[in-house]
Amino acid sequence: MSRTIRLGSRTSKLAVAQTEIVAASLKEQFPQYNFEIVTKTTLGDNVQNMPLYSFGGKSLWTSELEELLVSTGPESIDMIVHSLKDVPTNLPDEFKIGAVLDRADPRDALVVRSDLAYKSLSELPSGSVIGTSSVRRTAQLRRRFPQFQFKVVRGNINTRLAKLEDPEQGYTCLILAAAGLLRLDFGYKITQYLSSPDMLYAVGQGALGVEIKKGDGFTQSLLDKIRDIPTTLVCTAERSLMRSLEGGCSVPLGVESNISSDGVLIIEACITSVDGNEAALSKLSRMITTEEEAETLGKDLANQLLSQGAGTILEKINYEKLSQS
Numbered sequence: 001m002s003r004t005i006r007l008g009s010r011t012s013k014l015a016v017a018q019t020e021i022v023a024a025s026l027k028e029q030f031p032q033y034n035f036e037i038v039t040k041t042t043l044g045d046n047v048q049n050m051p052l053y054s055f056g057g058k059s060l061w062t063s064e065l066e067e068l069l070v071s072t073g074p075e076s077i078d079m080i081v082h083s084l085k086d087v088p089t090n091l092p093d094e095f096k097i098g099a100v101l102d103r104a105d106p107r108d109a110l111v112v113r114s115d116l117a118y119k120s121l122s123e124l125p126s127g128s129v130i131g132t133s134s135v136r137r138t139a140q141l142r143r144r145f146p147q148f149q150f151k152v153v154r155g156n157i158n159t160r161l162a163k164l165e166d167p168e169q170g171y172t173c174l175i176l177a178a179a180g181l182l183r184l185d186f187g188y189k190i191t192q193y194l195s196s197p198d199m200l201y202a203v204g205q206g207a208l209g210v211e212i213k214k215g216d217g218f219t220q221s222l223l224d225k226i227r228d229i230p231t232t233l234v235c236t237a238e239r240s241l242m243r244s245l246e247g248g249c250s251v252p253l254g255v256e257s258n259i260s261s262d263g264v265l266i267i268e269a270c271i272t273s274v275d276g277n278e279a280a281l282s283k284l285s286r287m288i289t290t291e292e293e294a295e296t297l298g299k300d301l302a303n304q305l306l307s308q309g310a311g312t313i314l315e316k317i318n319y320e321k322l323s324q325s
């Protein structure tokens with residue numbers, strides 16, 4: 001009987017669709033093995049009613065699956081497929097990201113309620129209710145569109161889309177990652193793709209990250225065949241930037257990155273105050289060939305942002321969080 005490799009996934013439709021993408025790429029490279037998907041609910045799936053930033057812990061989406069990664073029982077798995085965006089920048093010591101795969105469209109997207117004719121943010125009437133629970137999205141939009149209202153919306157993508165269409169909920173539109181919508185065949189619902197200067201995306205957004213045990217050379221050797229090198233370099237730089245800015249708290253950091261075929265990486269980044277009144281913006285471009293160089297670029301960009309005033313914005317956010325708890 002041929003060897004079976006088990007891929008762990010959260011239970012949401014998007015998580016399973018993404019894990020199927022990874023399983024299919026592995027099967028193509030290694031037809032001699034079986035690839036099986038194991039699903040598990042995480043804490044992040046269960047807490048639907050509170051803003052995520054009120055959970056100090058940073059492994060909302062990973063802990064339960066990491067337990068299966070170290071387990072030796074029948075439930076054990078070999079790797080976890082994540083949206084890279086949901087993977088903490090500092091993993092527990094025994095784990096690592098074994099591969100980052102090709103990135104789907106990293107931008108955020110506008111989805112307007114289907115009975116309304118508006119297509120873009122600039123067409124929406126004053127007082128429109130934007131559904132999002134992301135501090136990054138809310139802060140950036142408040143800055144550019146102070147005439148809108150913001151309302152938290154939780155749940156997985158399917159749940160959020162259903163809430164949007166329920167008139168009693170009062171949402172005019174949602175902001176969601178284009179990648180998730182496209183992977184679930186909801187691309188037709190996107191009325192506008194958002195980009196700088198209106199909205200910079202989350203670090204790692206649109207990319208898949210596969211987590212494994214450090215020292216698991218066999219699983220690593222499988223992943224080496226499906227990783228995407230330019231995406232790895234871009235996301236390494238983005239995650240290094242984020243790691244340098246967060247003091248144990250998630251930060252409203254937006255990025256927009258591009259790498260040319262000859263290896264020049266350009267990253268634009270912003271930190272925006274929650275009320276949208278202040279923002280620190282910075283941009284860095286450099287030739288990158290190794291992950292170490294990508295790490296350094298991320299750190300340098302963090303320092304550039306701090307010199308643009310990001311530090312005071314972050315201090316205020318951390319102070320407000322402390323006084324809530």
Ligand SMILES: NCc1[nH]cc(CCC(=O)O)c1CC(=O)O
Pocket residue numbers: 083084085086157175176177178179180204205206207
């Ligand atoms: N925050 C949850 C989450 N995690 C990953 C995605 C979408 C896929 C991706 O960004 O890679 C989403 C939904 C969203 O933000 O709209």
